[in-house]
Amino acid sequence: DTEVTQTPKHLVMGMTNKKSLKCEQHMGHRAMYWYKQKAKKPPELMFVYSYEKLSINESVPSRFSPECPNSSLLNLHLHALQPEDSALYLCASSPGDSETQYFGPGTRLLVL
């Protein structure tokens, strides 16, 4: 298995909803990442987990809450989002620190 999977593919939510994005990899990678990407912009790093511990949190609002239940799974819990949070949310993993990151297909999120 050489891919990063993300579910759901698309998500529409209201500003009062609570939802979760899921990411999974079975490549034995020890680092996992959440990125946010707006149209025609580069991916913006949100969170990094290294060996299941949160190692980087790029000043992301608390309405985004990451969770790493185990080395293969990464969740992003969403609560009380704003319309400007609408974006493509990308998960990535890498074998270790500072190594090539492999991206999932993304979840396209629309907040109404």
Add this chain to the structure above:
Amino acid sequence: DQQVKQNSPSLSVQEGRISILNCDYTNSMFDYFLWYKKYPAEGPTFLISISSIKDKNEDGRFTVFLNKSAKHLSLHIVPSQPGDSAVYFCAASGNTGNQFYFGTGTSLTVIP
């Protein structure tokens, strides 16, 4: 402050010709560089990487050149094919942990 820059937002090339995508960086501590290709509404796909101990890396039709003194790297695609039409991002990292810095992307169109 954008540490990785791609100054050409778009590039059009005739099929069969060479595509050259450029990337500049400002941080002399960066020592590992990658190129990603991205189709709309999909996650970035890793293409090719180069570490600072090399000045060239080749993989099939793709070659990355690194000029450390100029803090410049380029991606050459020869011959260009219509399926290469996508947005190309360069990314860089240093010995600062897991963070990769992405350029703003260049949209390549290969004209049949």
